[in-house]
Amino acid sequence: xxxxxxxxLTVLNQLGDGALPPVAGVRVIDDxxxxxxxxxxxxxxxxxxxxxxxxxxxAERPPGWPGRVRWVHLASAGIDYFPPWLFDGxxxxxxxxxxxxxxxxxxxxxxxxxxxxxxxxxVQHLLGWRREFDRAVARPMGLxxxxxxxxxxxxxxxxxxxRRAQAFGMQVLALRRTPQPETGDGVRFSPDxxxxxxRSDHLVLAAPITPQTRHLINARSLAHAKPGLHxxxxxxxxxxxxxxxxxxxxxxxxxxxxxxxxxxxxxxxxHWLYRHPRVTLTPHISWAAGDVQRASVQKFQSNxxxxxxxxxxxxxxxxxxxx
Numbered sequence: 001x002x003x004x005x006x007x008x009l010t011v012l013n014q015l016g017d018g019a020l021p022p023v024a025g026v027r028v029i030d031d032x033x034x035x036x037x038x039x040x041x042x043x044x045x046x047x048x049x050x051x052x053x054x055x056x057x058x059a060e061r062p063p064g065w066p067g068r069v070r071w072v073h074l075a076s077a078g079i080d081y082f083p084p085w086l087f088d089g090x091x092x093x094x095x096x097x098x099x100x101x102x103x104x105x106x107x108x109x110x111x112x113x114x115x116x117x118x119x120x121x122x123v124q125h126l127l128g129w130r131r132e133f134d135r136a137v138a139r140p141m142g143l144x145x146x147x148x149x150x151x152x153x154x155x156x157x158x159x160x161x162x163r164r165a166q167a168f169g170m171q172v173l174a175l176r177r178t179p180q181p182e183t184g185d186g187v188r189f190s191p192d193x194x195x196x197x198x199r200s201d202h203l204v205l206a207a208p209i210t211p212q213t214r215h216l217i218n219a220r221s222l223a224h225a226k227p228g229l230h231x232x233x234x235x236x237x238x239x240x241x242x243x244x245x246x247x248x249x250x251x252x253x254x255x256x257x258x259x260x261x262x263x264x265x266x267x268x269x270x271h272w273l274y275r276h277p278r279v280t281l282t283p284h285i286s287w288a289a290g291d292v293q294r295a296s297v298q299k300f301q302s303n304x305x306x307x308x309x310x311x312x313x314x315x316x317x318x319x320x321x322x323x
Contacts, residue, residue, distance in 0.1 A: 009308070010068075012036060012043035015075055019297055020047065023304060040067030045307070046090075047073050047300055050081030061085035071307055075296040077156075079317055080209050080236065092317040093303055095296045097156035102289035103234050104160035107204055108168075110258045110280070114202075114230055115142030145169035150200030152193070152216065153207030153235065155323075161204055162187050173199055177212075177321065193217075194224040202230045209236035210322035219244040228255035234286040237263030242273070249278045260286045 010027045013020045017030040029043060035057070036046050046069055048054070066089040074082065074094045086092065113119070121136070123129045149165040151158045151174040162172045162185075172187045175196045190196035193216055197203065207213050217231070218241040231254055233240055242263070248254040258280045259273065265284060267273050273281050303313050317323065 009044045010042060011045045011047055011304075012039050014046070014048040014051070015293060015297065019293065020300070021297075023301070025308065026304070036069075036072075037062045037065045040065050040069050042068070044068055045071045045073070045304070047075065049075040049296075050078075054082060057083045059083065061088065066090045071313070073300050073303065074317070075293070075300070077323065078208060078236065079319075079323060080238075087317060087319055091313060093313050093315045094317050094323065095299055096315045096323070098295045098299055099287035099292050100156040100160040102292060103157050103206075103286045104164055105289060106260070106286035107161050107232060107234060108164050110232055111144060111202060111230075114256060114258065114280075115144060117141070147171070147201040148173060148199055150190070150196045150203040151175065152196065152203065152205045152213075152239070154187070154189075155206070157206040157234070158204075161206065177207075193221045197221055197224045197229065198226055200226060200229060202232065205231070205233040205235045205239050207235055207239060208321070208323040209238045213322075214238050215241040215244075217241060217245065219247065222248040222253055225253050227252070229253070230255055231257045232260075233258070234260045237261040237265055246272060246276070249276060254278070256280070258282075260284055 008025055008027055010029060011020065012029050012031060014032050014036065016032060019030075020028050022028070029039070031039065032051065036048055036054075037057075041064060062085075065085065069090045072086060072090050072092045074092065077094055077096050077099065079087070079092075079094060121132050123132050144165075145168060148171045149161070151161060151172065154162070154174040154176040158174060158176075162174065165172050166186055173190050173196055174187055175190045175193060190199070205217070207216070216239050222244055225248065231240075231245070237259075240263075245254065245257060249257060256278050260282045261284050262273060262281070273279055299315070303315070306313055
């Protein structure tokens with residue numbers, strides 16, 4: 001008996017030409033720029049990312065959506081870049097955890113730069129050698145060991161950051177959406193954001209943006225901050241009330257803010273974030289290390305195998321959780 005061939009499915013690939021390797025029984029349409037909803041009649045599966053194809057997406061469900069589409073895979077962990085109607089109909093999965101290690105490494109690069117300022121201590125001539133040596137003796141560089149790292153969010157990114165923090169001898173406190181008993185890995189949990197802020201030397205925001213987390217960092221919560229707090233945001237700009245953050249920085253309630261994300265993004269030309277002496281601003285690049293796209297494609301391929309064999313998909317988006 002001859003082998004039974006799988007039915008032909010069509011994937012609309014919006015990650016870039018050739019990003020998806022050939023798969024038996026699957027036809028691939030490479031189209032980065034066309035709106036996915038305009039090609040809904042041609043594809044069974046959409047592999048997409050928060051890029052140009054979703055800019056200007058209509059607020060209401062467009063005519064013809066979802067058409068043939070039965071499954072949408074998002075090459076991102078966050079879902080806030082996409083219109084609500086995308087999640088009304090087809091199954092939607094995301095690339096949860098794909099960028100956890102790159103982002104965790106970025107966090108620790110940020111932490112080390114904050115406490116050691118190595119870029120400022122380079123010497124380029126003999127006189128500079130003695131000056132920087134004397135400066136290091138008089139004002140020793142900071143240590144991470146023994147400090148408390150707070151985490152808002154304890155998913156894949158939060159856990160990757162926590163493992164690195166423990167390797168540096170830091171104490172780790174975390175706040176998550178659902179109550180969590182002690183995990184046995186040395187991470188302790190805070191009951192609320194005020195408790196976490198009051199005990200953290202460095203606070204990393206690694207939570208999704210939801211109605212419950214929007215402006216979680218605000219004037220009321222920042223009033224509880226441990227003096228000199230270093231705030232790091234690698235999640236979404238909307239977690240922070242930036243007006244309240246500016247006041248806290250000016251008053252010294254927060255010692256420094258390292259922001260890889262903002263709201264809006266990017267900030268307008270004359271925004272105060274560009275020039276504040278206690279702010280380090282980077283253009284949403286914490287994920288951009290290693291081959292994240294390859295890892296995203298591999299996650300999609302794993303789920304594609306499950307889809308082709310009628311198995312439950314991994315990393316389904318839960319709108320009630322916002323991720």
